[in-house]
Amino acid sequence: NAGVTQTPKFQVLKTGQSMTLQCAQDMNHNSMYWYRQDPGMGLRLIYYSASEGTTDKGEVPNGYNVSRLNKREFSLRLESAAPSQTSVYFCASSNPQTEAQYFGPGTRLLVL
């Protein structure tokens, strides 16, 4: 099992550009999440999807959109990137039986 995979690993954008961060899991988990990690602020939830076909806002959803394409894939889109979105983005999935979250390797995003 690959677990949770994310692409790309690193990206540089100019202000105003758009991009999509991809996430996939092969553990048959129902729930998936997108977090951003910033120094001194820990992990903050951007969006989550409790099950295929549903998505909900987390703590910091502004400037982002998500798509739960199928049970495996959960993408995060930045329509018009801003320097404040410079961060490390982690995707995670969870199993209702264990209730622990499994994290991907992260995407480092730099917005100039």
Add this chain to the structure above:
Amino acid sequence: AQSVSQHNHHVILSEAASLELGCNYSYGGTVNLFWYVQYPGQHLQLLLKYFSGDPLVKGIKGFEAEFIKSKFSFNLRKPSVQWSDTAEYFCAVRHSGGYQKVTFGIGTKLQVIP
């Protein structure tokens, strides 16, 4: 809204010293509690978790945590740290039941000096 407080943001210890990292949460209902670890350059990994039963929970690599309901605390401990424990540690809380939103603390960076 629930919140999670980690009081020590940066801890420096010598090898073989004992470790205790504090974690307090604000929610008064039934909770599930987690500690995650992030080694340098890596993603978060589950260290241990508490759902119910014995409030003293043992995790991987010699770590343990104690749930004290009256103090809303879930402190992480290790009797003797190693250089390889250098990492950032995150406490997390989830309401038991309902959807699986988890609230993370801001993290504690542990540096172990050989």
